[in-house]
Amino acid sequence: xxxxxxxxxxxxxxxxxxxxxxxxxxxxxxxxxxxxxxxxxxxxxxxxxxxxxxxxxxxxxxxxxxxxxxxxxxxxxxxxxxxxxxxxxxxxxxxxxxxxxxxxxxxxxxxxxxxxxxxxxxxxxxxxxxxxxxxxxxxxxxxxxxxxxxxxxxxxxxxxxxxxxxxxxxxxxxxxxxxxxxxxxxxxxxxxxxxxxxxxxxxxxxxxxxxxxx
Amino acid sequence: xxxxxxxxxxxxxxxxxxxxxxxxxxxxxxxxxxxxxxxxxxxxxxxxxxxxxxxxxxxxxxxxxxxxxxxxxxxxxxxxxxxxxxxxxxxxxxxxxxxxxxxxxxxxxxxxxxxxxxxxxxxxxxxxxxxxxxxxxxxxxxxxxxxxxxxxxxxxxxxxxxxxxxxxxxxxxxxxxxxxxxxxxxxxxxxxxxxxxxxxxxxxxxxxxxxxxxxxx
Numbered sequence: 001x002x003x004x005x006x007x008x009x010x011x012x013x014x015x016x017x018x019x020x021x022x023x024x025x026x027x028x029x030x031x032x033x034x035x036x037x038x039x040x041x042x043x044x045x046x047x048x049x050x051x052x053x054x055x056x057x058x059x060x061x062x063x064x065x066x067x068x069x070x071x072x073x074x075x076x077x078x079x080x081x082x083x084x085x086x087x088x089x090x091x092x093x094x095x096x097x098x099x100x101x102x103x104x105x106x107x108x109x110x111x112x113x114x115x116x117x118x119x120x121x122x123x124x125x126x127x128x129x130x131x132x133x134x135x136x137x138x139x140x141x142x143x144x145x146x147x148x149x150x151x152x153x154x155x156x157x158x159x160x161x162x163x164x165x166x167x168x169x170x171x172x173x174x175x176x177x178x179x180x181x182x183x184x185x186x187x188x189x190x191x192x193x194x195x196x197x198x199x200x201x202x203x204x205x206x207x208x209x210x211x212x213x214x
Numbered sequence: 215x216x217x218x219x220x221x222x223x224x225x226x227x228x229x230x231x232x233x234x235x236x237x238x239x240x241x242x243x244x245x246x247x248x249x250x251x252x253x254x255x256x257x258x259x260x261x262x263x264x265x266x267x268x269x270x271x272x273x274x275x276x277x278x279x280x281x282x283x284x285x286x287x288x289x290x291x292x293x294x295x296x297x298x299x300x301x302x303x304x305x306x307x308x309x310x311x312x313x314x315x316x317x318x319x320x321x322x323x324x325x326x327x328x329x330x331x332x333x334x335x336x337x338x339x340x341x342x343x344x345x346x347x348x349x350x351x352x353x354x355x356x357x358x359x360x361x362x363x364x365x366x367x368x369x370x371x372x373x374x375x376x377x378x379x380x381x382x383x384x385x386x387x388x389x390x391x392x393x394x395x396x397x398x399x400x401x402x403x404x405x406x407x408x409x410x411x412x413x414x415x416x417x418x419x420x421x422x423x424x425x426x427x428x429x430x431x
Binding site for chain 2: 113
């Protein structure tokens with residue numbers, strides 16, 4: 001890999017650290033991909049397949065968004081999302097079990113936890129396929145979505161935020177499912193959920209995300 | 215007065231332990247310690263526990279919520295302060311969002327006493343407070359009501375509050391509520407499936423059956 005500048009090296013370290021963290025949390029495995037934007041044209045993306053527990057600099061590629069990324073699982077999807085959404089700087093595609101399980105029966109499900117409403121949005125949408133149009137529609141105004149029977153797409157302004165989105169989405173899916181043994185999870189009213197999302201994006205997380213982008 | 219510098223370090227350490235024990239994710243959750251009758255130290259707003267330094271903890275006046283320095287305290291400081299005002303026996307409060315506890319909070323369910331430990335640590339069953347938006351008076355009031363005579367409660371669709379005389383006690387209460395929440399979900403699943411052992415896959419079966427019979431959430 002060509003020599004990197006300070007910021008690129010920092011992004012590389014973050015990418016490796018959070019990919020390994022996802023593995024420890026049981027939210028990433030072989031066939032999952034994590035990427036981070038370096039500029040409007042370049043990204044770093046984990047190679048596929050790779051055992052994320054052992055991921056090192058050797059398993060990460062610096063590629064152009066316009067390259068053919070089909071060698072990376074969902075690599076093309078990552079590239080197309082970066083191309084369409086300049087506000088997204090990091091993407092995780094994983095196979096979180098509760099999320100993928102829910103995607104088989106639901107086309108969307110409500111936020112039943114405040115942190116899901118804040119980080120993901122009032123609803124979590126399930127895209128019927130990994131076709132970019134469909135995924136972008138489900139991501140509009142939301143931090144993450146699920147592709148039916150395929151994967152979770154978690155995004156963020158930083159890889160840290162994308163990691164939190166992946167974690168919180170799986171927790172929200174789990175709470176929605178587990179709530180059913182306790183009489184059913186209660187959804188957060190749409191207006192309240194929308195308001196929390198707005199406050200999170202514009203106020204609550206702003207300083208932290210800006211600091212992490214430095 | 216307690217040694218403030220030492221307390222700052224302890225809050226940082228407990229924050230890291232919360233993350234390591236998977237009892238909190240990202241910047242979510244907050245910790246406080248009562249310094250004396252007038253002040254508490256709380257974690258700041260929107261910064262994650264791994265990056266926090268002891269110096270980032272914010273000294274807040276319990277009665278007015280005025281704070282020292284330029285770092286903004288957690289938006290949930292009202293709940294922490296209200297608990298200290300109401301309960302002189304409480305020296306530390308932790309608010310977090312562990313996985314199983316969050317499922318119970320989402321279902322707005324009470325957690326019955328399942329073990330002797332629960333009676334000792336929580337002083338009874340764990341109630342759930344009514345829903346309120348984060349940072350609002352409604353949420354503070356609901357949390358205080360659910361906490362009366364107890365050392366822990368669920369916050370509807372949100373998470374938990376655990377308190378104790380000291381920080382380690384509050385951390386242990388957090389851990390216990392998560393452990394007991396897991397146990398409760400297992401018991402309820404076994405009751406519904408009429409099985410003697412718990413299998414996580416059975417939870418999905420119960421979920422699908424609810425959907426099949428159109429039982430609304």
